[in-house]
Amino acid sequence: MELYKTNQLSIYNSLSKDKEKFTPIHAGNVGMYVCGPTVYSNVHLGNVRTFMSFDMVFRYLKHLGFKVRYVRNITDAGHLENDADVGEDKISKKARLEEIEPMEVVQRYTVDFHNILNLFNFLPPSIEPTATGHIIEQIELIQTIIDNGFGYIVNGSVYxxxxKYNETNDYGILSKRKLEDLIHNTRALDGQSDKKNPQDFALWKRAEPQHIMKWPSPWSDGFPGWHLECTAMSTKYLGEQFDIHGGGMDLKFPHHECEIAQNVAAKGTAPVNYWMHANMLEMNGQRMSKSTGNIINPDQLLTGENDKFSKGFSPNVIRFFMMQSSYRSILDLTDAGxxxxxxxxxxxxxxxxxxSKLEISxxxxxxxxxxxxxxxxxxxxAMNDxxxxxxxxxxxxxxxxxxxxxxxxTETISETDLNNLKSLLHTFIFDILGLTTISEVNEGTDKLEGTISLLIELRNQARANKDFAMSDKIRDELLAFGIQLKDGKDGTTFSLS
Known part of the structure; x- marks a missing residue:
């Protein structure tokens, strides 16, 4: 019998703000969509933490026996600065500053994204669609929203x-914000005069002549709104209703709120049963921010080439560190941690x-x-909670x-129990938490043991030659790396402290 039939998984649903028993729409199958990166810069550690959380979710669902279709998109157009409806496209701006084509920017940072995730042993998603690859679907979706009375055209842009939506639906159902409060707290901004109301958001933007990335549409040569692309791609590959939608906590409003509104307006139904949000990554007790300089890239943390941490850390250690905190908790990245x-x-x-070295009883x-x-x-x-x-x-x-x-x-074990223990630990450490595979661990352990044995031999030679300064130096420097030597009557052994 499949594990999903004998284990009851509960998921914290951001929509209800409560843990709910997980029941997929189609028995034995799970559709999961996670908002992917906007590829205009190197992926940062906060992104890594979010995607790592959903990599773990993907792994566990697969382990339970579900057939999972995991869709994680690439945003390669339409995401404007400050997540707004006015301003410059983030990718176009990067291309202009570096004097290269926008798709060169997209390619460079998509490759970086994949390389970093590979370092941390991520499983690839089932489908990784791009916004620019789904312009037709987005235009069709906009037209449906207009036809249903929830979209309007002004000067070639569609909002x-x-x-109008809130008259019969609840704009704010996910974030628990009330439209009246949004109206009260909205400032009048330049460039929003085309909108009926400041709370309206762009479905399609007419491109200015200097705008590089644009496509023909029934309304103008322009580009789709950032919120729209996820609605188009998620429903194309997972259906009008699917099981899980994930992303960072910062996307709950307005991005995910707008996704719900678009789907209801176009399809007449809420798109997702379980909304999951991974919390933020801080560093040394403060929010990560380029403006304050409190930021570090994954490669800097891996190599140790930074002024915030005492050394570099392996991908396995960083992944283990992140898994030691709930995906819903704020995680503080510190040297001590x-x-x-x-x-x-x-x-x-x-x-x-x-x-592998234990004796069988x-x-x-x-x-x-x-x-x-x-x-x-x-x-x-634990995992079902x-x-x-x-x-x-x-x-x-x-x-x-x-x-x-x-x-x-002090305890004995039979061959059957030992095999059960090996299988159990392998499953949860490597298959579900996503740490390095057992063969690589053994290979790394063999290399470590060989290296330390050589250093112990050199230390023994130094002691025989009465070079106690060198002997102590080898012992102390190994200890600084967390390797403790123990001298005994049968020779010198070591342990990882």
């Missing part, structure tokens, strides 16, 4: 009539790699069997405690 995660990750990997250990069964139950309970990865990781270290008892000989 969504929020006030990463160093602690590195120690925890090394301890977990050390335990996993030692499984011919007799079945009741305690080991019960512990493994309990761990399995706790792992699923809105993908609670920090609780899962806490229970993984309960598994480490069992392994340490087996290593010390």
């Amino acid at each position: 969504f009539d929020v006030h 990463l160093l602690a995660s590195e120690k925890g990750f090394n301890r977990l990997m050390d335990a996993v790699s030692s499984l 011919k007799a079945t250990s009741k305690m080991a069997s019960e512990t493994i069964a309990s761990l399995k139950l706790k792992f699923y309970e 809105d993908f609670n990865t920090p609780i899962l990781i806490a229970h993984l270290f309960d598994g480490v405690s069992l392994i340490n008892k087996l290593k010390a000989g």
Whole structure:
């Protein structure tokens, strides 16, 4: 029997602000859409955290036996500065500043996006559509909204009539904002005179002569609104109604609110059953911001070439650090937090790699069997509780405690139980959390052990030659990297501290 039939998953739904039992529209199948990047600059760590959260969700849904169609788009047109309806297209601006074609900008930063995600061991989505590849669908969607009385044309641009929509629907159903409050708090802005009301948003913008990226439409040569593209692409590949829509918390309003309004206006139905939002990534207790300089790129964190962290950290450690916090919680990126995660990750990997060296007992250990069964139950309970990865990781270290008892000989394990334990840990550490595969861990461990053995041999030679300064230097510098040497009557061993 498929796991999804025996495990009940609950998801926190931003629409209801409550955890709800997950019931897909079509049994055994899940449609999930996540708003992808606007490819005008290098992907930043906040984006990485959001996409990593939904990579984990994708992995767990697949593990439960669902057939998942995961759609994550690429925004390569129509996203104006400051998420507004006026101003310059972010990609066109980058192309103008660098004196290259807009599609060169798109290609450069799409490649960067994929390269960074590959470093962090992301699974590719099922479909990765682009906004420019779906102009026809967006034009057709706009025409339907106009025909249904919720869109109006002014000077070649098309706007969504929020006030008309709100007469029979709830604009603010997701963000819990009231239109009256939005009206009260709206300032009069230059360039919005074409709109009936400042709260209306663009479905299609007429392009000025200098605008580079534009397409013909029944209304003008122009480009689609940023909100529209996600409605067009999500419904094209997942249907008028689908199961999960994800994205960063910052997209809830206005982007996702507008998506709901567009779908209701065009199709007569709300598009999504479960709205999921990943929370923000801070650094050293402050919001990440280019204007304040409190920002770091993934490659800077990986290499250590920055002035904010004491060293570089591996993709595995960074991923492990992010998985130690709920996707719905604000996560503070700090040096101390990463160093602690590195120690925890090394301890977990050390335990996993030692499984192949454990001695098998011919007799079945009741305690080991019960512990493994309990761990399995706790792992699923954690993940079924809105993908609670920090609780899962806490229970993984309960598994480490069992392994340490087996290593010390205070507990025994049968071959069957050992294979069950290996399979269980492999599934949740590598398949679901998305950490590096077991073969790569073993390969890395072998290389580490070989390197440390060589250094221990050099240290022994230094001690034999009474070069105690060199001996102490090797010991102390290894300790600085979290590797502790232990001298005993049978020689020198090491452990990861």
